[in-house]
Amino acid sequence: MAIAIIDYKMGNLRSVANALERVGAEIIITSDKKEIYDAESVVLPGVGAFSQAMENLNRLDIIPAIYEFIDSGRPFLGICLGFQLLFTKSEEGSTSRGLEVFKGEVKRFGDKVKVPHMGWNEIKPKRDLVLFSNISFPCFVYFAHSYYVEPEDRGIVAAITDYGGDFVSAIQKENILGMQFHPEKSGEKGLEILRNFFNLI
Amino acid sequence: MLTKRIIPCLDVMDGRVVKGVHFVNLKDAGDPVETGALYSREEADELLFLDITATVEGRKTTAKVVEKTAEEVFIPFTVGGGINGIEDIILLLRSGADKVSINTAAVKDPFLIRNASQKFGSQCIVVAIDAKKKMRDKWEVYIDGGRTPTGVDVIEWAKKAESMGAGEIVLTSMDADGTKQGYDIDLTRLVSESVNIPVIASGGAGKLEHFYEVFTDGRADAALAASIFHYGEYRIREVKDYLLTKGIKMRV
Numbered sequence A: 001m002a003i004a005i006i007d008y009k010m011g012n013l014r015s016v017a018n019a020l021e022r023v024g025a026e027i028i029i030t031s032d033k034k035e036i037y038d039a040e041s042v043v044l045p046g047v048g049a050f051s052q053a054m055e056n057l058n059r060l061d062i063i064p065a066i067y068e069f070i071d072s073g074r075p076f077l078g079i080c081l082g083f084q085l086l087f088t089k090s091e092e093g094s095t096s097r098g099l100e101v102f103k104g105e106v107k108r109f110g111d112k113v114k115v116p117h118m119g120w121n122e123i124k125p126k127r128d129l130v131l132f133s134n135i136s137f138p139c140f141v142y143f144a145h146s147y148y149v150e151p152e153d154r155g156i157v158a159a160i161t162d163y164g165g166d167f168v169s170a171i172q173k174e175n176i177l178g179m180q181f182h183p184e185k186s187g188e189k190g191l192e193i194l195r196n197f198f199n200l201i
Numbered sequence B: 001m002l003t004k005r006i007i008p009c010l011d012v013m014d015g016r017v018v019k020g021v022h023f024v025n026l027k028d029a030g031d032p033v034e035t036g037a038l039y040s041r042e043e044a045d046e047l048l049f050l051d052i053t054a055t056v057e058g059r060k061t062t063a064k065v066v067e068k069t070a071e072e073v074f075i076p077f078t079v080g081g082g083i084n085g086i087e088d089i090i091l092l093l094r095s096g097a098d099k100v101s102i103n104t105a106a107v108k109d110p111f112l113i114r115n116a117s118q119k120f121g122s123q124c125i126v127v128a129i130d131a132k133k134k135m136r137d138k139w140e141v142y143i144d145g146g147r148t149p150t151g152v153d154v155i156e157w158a159k160k161a162e163s164m165g166a167g168e169i170v171l172t173s174m175d176a177d178g179t180k181q182g183y184d185i186d187l188t189r190l191v192s193e194s195v196n197i198p199v200i201a202s203g204g205a206g207k208l209e210h211f212y213e214v215f216t217d218g219r220a221d222a223a224l225a226a227s228i229f230h231y232g233e234y235r236i237r238e239v240k241d242y243l244l245t246k247g248i249k250m251r252v
Helices: A014-022 A033-038 A050-059 A063-071 A187-198 B032-041 B056-072 B086-095 B104-108 B111-120 B154-164 B185-194 B208-216 B236-245
Strands: A003-006 A027-030 A041-044 A076-079 A104-108 A117-125 A139-145 A147-151 A157-162 A166-173 A176-179 B005-013 B016-018 B047-051 B077-080 B099-102 B125-135 B138-143 B148-153 B168-173 B199-202 B222-225
Touching: A003 A014, A003 A033, A014 A027, A014 A187, A014 B056, A027 A033, A033 A063, A041 A063, A050 A063, A063 A076, A117 A166, A139 A187, A147 A166, B005 B032, B005 B056, B005 B199, B005 B236, B016 B032, B032 B047, B032 B056, B047 B056, B056 B077, B056 B086, B077 B125, B086 B099, B086 B111, B099 B104, B099 B111, B104 B111, B104 B138, B111 B125, B111 B154, B125 B154, B125 B185, B138 B154, B148 B154, B154 B168, B154 B185, B168 B185, B185 B199, B185 B208, B208 B222, B208 B236
Parallel strands: A003 A027, A003 A041, A041 A076, A076 A176, B005 B047, B005 B222, B047 B077, B077 B099, B099 B125, B125 B168, B168 B199, B199 B222
Antiparallel strands: A104 A147, A117 A139, A117 A157, A157 A166, A166 A176, B005 B016, B125 B138, B138 B148
């Protein structure tokens, strides 16, 4: 029993695995339905294009396992693209449908700011969540993305970040967590956030 | 608000840091992993490994170093130097690099930027530009480690790199590099205003004021430095504290 990191051929998963191992987790990197479903918690990471990601998830036939896992109530974490995929659809490429776990759209940053949003920015928590236990604020974390999510249900928002205006940088609804930033690349505070996720098991 | 980034650059050859790193609390200053971890503890925002190895064997060694670094260092790191094509990029990203920086190969074949950014995403494709001043507000792109002039204008090339899908530009002033007289502010500002992707200024850092200038007048998003950190003239935290007192947003 371990944390399953879903491998759907969207970028390097090693750094997420390294960081989770550092906080004491046992890791499997897998695209196997059963292994995903049997895991204690699941991480959906990923960088790259939204439509390609959905295509890969479909081709590997792991979408039903993701839904079943989420429904089981065990902790699920989407990081960066893996977070965006939880929403209805994205502006990226041709209009592509996401996993629709949450209603909302994935949009591109406007021309007022440099895109990608690349570097360290501050997350401001909206609620008191386990995710942020032992984190001292201000808390800077590492971002590298051109798109951001706009959830319909503002109640799921866990943290916001200012980049030419506030956008949603983390969400949590019950067992489902999502982060636009890369905790695995956010130094000690990022590791602390991952430790909090690991402790949800 | 997004913070400005301070990025130490390490020259790596055959898996070892060259150009000495002078720190008292390092057991092995030649080990890129240990040096990288130290900079990470000192709150560097990112690391850049510049591979100056020429041989195929050496490049495999670099990939191993990248792998070890990814296990130990939990901040982003970029690997550049001698990347010739998509295979080199795949090897480095698979080994755990977060980004790769391409220089000569991108100038020779700009479609490499497009292919790589479509395959891996713009956020991990950095284009490195070596710029030499020709006249007022005119800089020329040099390749092959600064040995070969190309006749290409730096501003035009930066725009082209962006349109091909580069996610960031590392801009080195060959005139300022090694002088410790400060970054080339005009160059940095002109490039930064010409593109809508982050620009990392490189070459010339010698004093704290230089960082301030390049972030304000130069409009740089990040500043790269090598020797002033390696020789312990300044700690990263000192640079950050100075910039904070000057009102520059920093991650500390």
